[in-house]
Every structure is written in structure tokens, then in C-alpha cells.
Amino acid sequence: MTINIGVIGAGKIVRVRHLPEIQSNPLARIAAICDxxxxxxxxxxLEYDCKAYFDYQQMLLDPGIDAVIVAATNTTHAEMSxxxxxxxxxxxxxxxxxxxxxxxxxxxxxxxxxGKQLMIAQNQRLEPAHVKAREIIQxxxxxxxxxxxxxxxxxxxxxxxxxxxxxxxxxxxIAGMGVLGDLAVHxxxxxxxxxDDDYTSASATxxxxxxxxxxxxxxxxxxxxxxxxxxxxxxxxxxxxxxxYQVELNRTSIYGEKGVMEIYxxxxxxxxxxxxxxxxxxxxxxxxxxxxxxxxxxxxxAFVNAIDEGTDVPIPGIEGYKxxxxxxxxxxxxxxxxxxxxxx
Ligand SMILES: NC(=O)c1ccc[n+]([C@@H]2O[C@H](COP(=O)([O-])OP(=O)(O)OC[C@H]3O[C@@H](n4cnc5c(N)ncnc54)[C@H](O)[C@@H]3O)[C@@H](O)[C@H]2O)c1
Numbered sequence: 001m002t003i004n005i006g007v008i009g010a011g012k013i014v015r016v017r018h019l020p021e022i023q024s025n026p027l028a029r030i031a032a033i034c035d036x037x038x039x040x041x042x043x044x045x046l047e048y049d050c051k052a053y054f055d056y057q058q059m060l061l062d063p064g065i066d067a068v069i070v071a072a073t074n075t076t077h078a079e080m081s082x083x084x085x086x087x088x089x090x091x092x093x094x095x096x097x098x099x100x101x102x103x104x105x106x107x108x109x110x111x112x113x114x115g116k117q118l119m120i121a122q123n124q125r126l127e128p129a130h131v132k133a134r135e136i137i138q139x140x141x142x143x144x145x146x147x148x149x150x151x152x153x154x155x156x157x158x159x160x161x162x163x164x165x166x167x168x169x170x171x172x173x174i175a176g177m178g179v180l181g182d183l184a185v186h187x188x189x190x191x192x193x194x195x196d197d198d199y200t201s202a203s204a205t206x207x208x209x210x211x212x213x214x215x216x217x218x219x220x221x222x223x224x225x226x227x228x229x230x231x232x233x234x235x236x237x238x239x240x241x242x243x244x245y246q247v248e249l250n251r252t253s254i255y256g257e258k259g260v261m262e263i264y265x266x267x268x269x270x271x272x273x274x275x276x277x278x279x280x281x282x283x284x285x286x287x288x289x290x291x292x293x294x295x296x297x298x299x300x301x302a303f304v305n306a307i308d309e310g311t312d313v314p315i316p317g318i319e320g321y322k323x324x325x326x327x328x329x330x331x332x333x334x335x336x337x338x339x340x341x342x343x344x
Contacts, residue, residue, distance in 0.1 A: 001027065001308055002027065002028070002029050003027055003028045003029070003066050003067055003304050003307050003308060004028075004029050004031035004064055004065050004066045004067070005022055005028055005029065005030055005031055005065070005066070005067050005068070005069060005304075006031050006032040006033075006034065006053075006059050006060075006062065006065040006067070006068045006069070006089070007019065007022075007030065007032070007033045007034065007044075007068070007069045007071065008034045008035075008056045008059070008068060008069065008070050008071060008072050008076075008080055008084075009034075009035060009069075009070070009071035009072035009073075009094075010033050010034070010035035010037070010040040010041050010043070010044045011035070011040070011071070011072070011161065011162040012160055012161050012162050013071050013094065014033075014044070014069070014071050015044070015162075016294045017294060017297055017299070018069050018071060018299075018300060019033075019044065019047075019048055021296060021297065021298075021299065021300035021301070022300050022304075023048065024296070025300055025301055025304050027304050027305070027308050028300065028304045030048045030049075030050045031050055031051065031062070031064055031065050032045075032050050032051040032052070032053055032059050032062060032065060033045050033048065033050060033051075033052055033053070034052070034053035034054065034055070034056045034058075034059045035054065035072075036054060036055075036072075038052075038054050040162070041053060041054055056072075056080055056083070056084075057083065060083055060084055060087040060089065061087070065089060066089060066090065066307070067089055067090040067091070067092065067117075067303070067304075067307060068080075068081075068084040068089045068090070068091050068092075069091075069092045069093075069094075070084065070091060070092070070093040070094060071094045071121075073168050073174050073175065074096055074098075074099050074174070074175050074176045074177065074181060075099050075173075075174055075175070075176045077093050077094065077096070077097060077098050077099075077103075077107075078097075078098040078099075078100075078103035078104065078106060078107055080093075081093045081107050081110070081118065082106055082107055082110040085107075085110040085111055085113075085114045085116045085118065086110060086114060088114065088116065089116060090116050090117040090118075090119075090303075090307050091111075091116065091117070091118050091119070092119045092120075092121060092299070092300075092303045092313075093107070093118065093119070093120055093121065093317075093320070094120075094121045095120060095121055095122055095181075095185050095186065095189075095320065095323075096176075096177065096181040096182075096185045096320075096323075096324055096327065097120045097317065097320030097321065097323070097324050098324060099175075099176030099177060099181070100176075100328075101321070101324060101325060101328055104317075104320065104321045104324050105321070107317055108317045108318060108321060111316075111317055117303075117306065117307060117312070117313045117316075118313070118316060118317040119302075119303050119306070119313035119314070119315050119316060119317070120315050120316075120317060120319060120320030120323075121299050121315075122185075122186065122189040122190070122193075122315050122319065122320060122323065123186075123297040123298070123299045124186045124187075124189070124190045125189070125190065125193045125314075125315060126297060126298040126299060126302060127288060127289075127297075128270065128285040128286050129263050129264055129270035129271040129283070129285045129288070130190060130193070130194060130263065132271055132283060132285060133194055133252075133254070133261055133263050133271055134193060134194050134196070136261065136273060137194060137195065137196075137254070137256070137261075138196065141258065141259065141273070142254070142256030142257070142258050142259045142260075142261060142273070143256045143257030143258035143259070144233070144234070144256060144257045145195055145197075145233070145235050145254055145255070145256045146234075146235060146236070146255055146256065146257060147235055147236045147237060147254075147255045148191060148195075148235060148236075148237040148238075148252065148253060148254045148255065149237065149238045149240070149252070149253045150187040150190065150191060150237065150238070150239050150240070150251070150252040150253075151187075151240045151241070151249050151250070151251055151252075152183040152184065152186055152187050152240075152241050152249070152250050153179075153183065153240070153241055153242035153243065153244070153245035153248070153249050153250075154183070154242075154243065154245060154247075154248040154249075154250075154290075154291055155243070155244070155245060155246055155247075155248070156211060156223070156243040156244065157169035157170065157182065157243060158170075159291070160291050165213075165214050166213075166214070169182060169221075170211060170213065170219035170220065170221060171219070171220055171221070172220040172221045173220075175221055177221060177327070177331070178206070178208070178219075178221025178222035178223060178225075178243075179221070179222055179223055179224065179225055179241050179242060179243045180204075180206065180222060180225045180227075180241060180327055180330055180331065181327060182243075183241045183242075183243075184225060184227065184239050184241040184327065184330070185323050185324070185327050187239050187241070187252070188227075188229075188239060188323045188326045188327055188330075189319065189320070189322075189323035190252070191229070191231075191237060191239070191252075192319075192322060192323065192326075193319075194252075194254070195231060195233065195235060195254075197231040197232055197233045197235065198231065198232045198322065198342075198343060199229050199230065199231055199232075199322075199325075199326045199329070199342045199343065200230050200231060200232050200341065200342055200343065201229070201230045201329070201339050201340060201341050201342055202227055202228070202229050202230075202326060202329040202330045202333050202339070202340050202342060203227065203228045203333045203338075203339040203340070204225055204226065204227040204228070204330035204331070204333045204334045205225070205226050205334060206222035206224065206225040206226075206330075206331070206334040207222060207223075207224055207225075208220075208221070208222055208223050208224075209223055209224050209244055210223060210244045211223040211243060211244065222334075223242065223243040223244055224241070224242045224243070224244060225239075225240075225241050225242075225330065225334070226238065226239075226240050226241075227239040227240075227241075227330045227333075229326065239330075248290050248291055248292070250264060250288070250290070251263060251264045251265045252264065253265070258275060259273055259274055259275040260273075260274045261273050261274075262274075264288050266282075268282075268284070269282040269283060269284060270283060270284070270285045270286070270288060271283040271285055302314050302315070325342060325343065326342055329341075329342045
């Protein structure tokens with residue numbers, strides 16, 4: 001069976017990740033690409049020999065499309081995903097799943113009502129060191145996990161997104177959220193996955209420290225955030241995120257009763273487990289993606305394989321919802337100056 005995929009958004013992530021990964025999957029075919037900037041849709045359609053659309057609603061009318069990737073601006077994710085599900089398509093939606101919990105709930109409802117698959121592109125779950133780290137934690141080798149620190153920062157979206165300095169990522173009315181929604185959402189999701197745990201409370205401080213629009217006025221979303229999380233199994237953790245680091249940092253440290261785990265701190269050994277200062281196990285597990293150097297994320301293979309085999313997608317909507325719930329608690333805490341409970 002060939003799974004015909006329509007892609008919404010012909011920007012950076014689609015160019016460096018989704019289109020090449022669909023093309024390399026023997027079960028999948030790029031059926032159409034849609035972007036409101038017509039030249040972008042046409043350029044990618046020419047490169048990948050598929051139809052170009054400039055209005056996603058039109059693309060959804062195409063009966064030849066089985067599944068849709070939603071990879072436009074954050075505030076469009078919910079509307080596009082719901083419309084695609086209701087049009088009978090499976091959906092892979094980029095993170096953050098939505099910009100409000102009520103929108104995210106509507107997405108879950110639409111998936112349930114239509115019986116179509118909704119997967120969220122929390123791709124850090126698929127990275128080899130994270131898969132191995134989860135296995136080790138689950139084996140009990142590190143004992144109870146007591147605390148963690150996870151960091152994701154880079155120099156900023158102007159060096160990444162298709163519109164450069166004029167990117168929508170810096171405008172609250174289009175992005176809905178700043179670096180928390182762009183980068184911390186990956187780590188909030190990842191820690192739930194690694195620890196097989198849920199958050200119970202969050203406290204956060206956010207600020208716009210340095211980023212400005214080309215005219216010098218500050219951007220309208222936060223460019224830095226520091227969050228402290230508590231989990232149901234009793235761990236304490238910090239999630240640190242930034243668009244103002246001069247180099248990309250994307251790493252995690254996990255501290256258990258019986259040992260320490262370092263993930264993506266050492267370029268040669270993506271995973272290091274130490275049970276005493278003298279002894280360690282050093283795992284060589286392949287390269288990790290950075291903004292400058294992409295390696296295959298596996299997100300398309302995971303989505304396509306589940307559809308092909310008729311099994312549940314590995315990162316269903318509810319997982320994106322849980323990460324968003326934690327994210328929203330961080331925003332609420334930053335606003336109120338108080339610790340916020342999660343999931344009650
Ligand atoms: N999973 C990851 O690691 C990861 C990494 C980067 C970006 N993302 C997410 O992917 C999404 C896209 O990010 P990007 O970096 O590609 O941004 P980008 O700015 O480079 O591209 C976004 C594209 O969407 C198009 N667009 C905007 N509104 C549209 C609409 N209504 N219909 C069709 N197209 C529309 C824009 O014209 C642009 O070409 C964001 O939600 C972002 O958070 C995820």
C-alpha cells in the first residue's frame with residue numbers, strides 16, 4: 001500500500017526533514033505541497049514532482065491524499081489538523097500541538113470522532129540515545145530517579161526559519177508562544193517519555209532578554225525560560241531553554257539513586273552512564289540532529305509504518321496534549337509568580 005501524503009507548509013522543517021524523509025520511505029509518496037506563499041509551494045512541488053496548493057482547504061478536498069502533515073505556523077495547527085481529520089486524512093502535526101489546551105482537546109476529539117490517526121512530531125523520543133536511556137531507566141539500573149536537568153537552546157529562529165529576521169516565530173499573534181513552545185516543549189515531552197512519568201506542578205520564569213525585530217523593538221514572545229518541574233513519581237527537574245545561546249545546546253542529565261546519566265553532552269558518546277566516579281559505560285549511538293546538521297529523525301517512518309500496519313501511532317495526540325499542559329502551567333506560573341499544579 002502506498003500512503004499519499006499532503007504537506008501543509010513549505011518552510012524550513014518541511015524542506016530539511018519532512019520531504020526528504022517521505023521521499024526515502026518506500027511506503028510513502030509526496031502527493032501535494034501547500035503554502036500560502038505560492039512561490040514556495042510551486043518550488044517544492046517542482047522539486048518533488050507533486051501538486052502545489054495555496055489553500056489547505058483545497059488540498060483537503062483531494063481524494064488521492066491519505067495523510068497530511070501540518071507544518072505551518074503554530075496558531076494554525078489545531079484548525080488544520082481538525083479539518084484534515086474531518087476530511088478523512090490521518091494527521092502528523094508539528095509541535096507545539098496547539099496554542100491552547102481547549103484547541104488541543106478539540107484535536108483529540110476530532111481524532112476520536114473520525115477514527116483517524118493523530119500523531120504529534122515530538123521527534124526527540126525517537127533519537128537513539130533517548131530510546132536507550134529510557135530502556136536503562138526502565139530496567140531499574142539507576143534506581144529511583146530523583147532529579148534531572150535538561151537544556152535546549154540555540155542562537156534563535158532568525159537563523160533557522162524561512163523568513164529569517166522577519167520570522168513569525170517572534171510574533172505572539174502568529175506563534176502563540178516563544179521559546180517555551182518552540183524548544184522547551186520538546187524537553188517537557190522527552191522527560192515524560194524517559195521517566196515514564198507525569199508532571200504534578202511547575203514553576204517558571206520567562207523573559208525577553210535580547211531578541212529584537214529589525215527596527216530594534218523587542219520581540220513579542222519570550223526568548224529565555226527556566227522552569228522547575230515536579231513529577232508524580234517524585235522527581236524534581238529543571239527545564240532550561242533559550243534562543244540566545246551562541247551555540248546550540250541540547251542535552252539532558254538524569255540523577256538516580258544508583259547513578260548518573262548524561263545524554264548528548266559528549267559528541268563521541270551520546271549516552272554515558274556512571275555509577276561511581278571511576279566507572280562508566282560509554283555508548284556510541286549515532287549522531288544527533290542540530291539546526292546546522294540534520295540527521296534523519298525517523299518521524300515519517302514511524303507515522304507511515306503505523307498507518308501501513310494499522311497500529312496506533314507511537315506518539316498520539318494525548319502525548320502532545322500532556323506536554324502542552326505542562327507548557328501552559330509554566331506560562332501560568334510565569335504570569336502569576338506562583339507554583340502551578342498540573343493534571344488536577
Ligand atoms: N519537530 C521539530 O523539531 C521542529 C523543528 C522546527 C520547526 N517545527 C515546527 O514546524 C512548524 C513550521 O516551522 P518552520 O521552522 O518550518 O517555519 P518556517 O517559517 O520556516 O515555515 C513555515 C511555512 O508555513 C507557511 N504557512 C504559514 N501559514 C500557512 C497557511 N495558512 N497555509 C499554508 N502554509 C502556511 C509559511 O509561508 C512558511 O513557508 C512550526 O510549528 C514549528 O514549531 C518543528
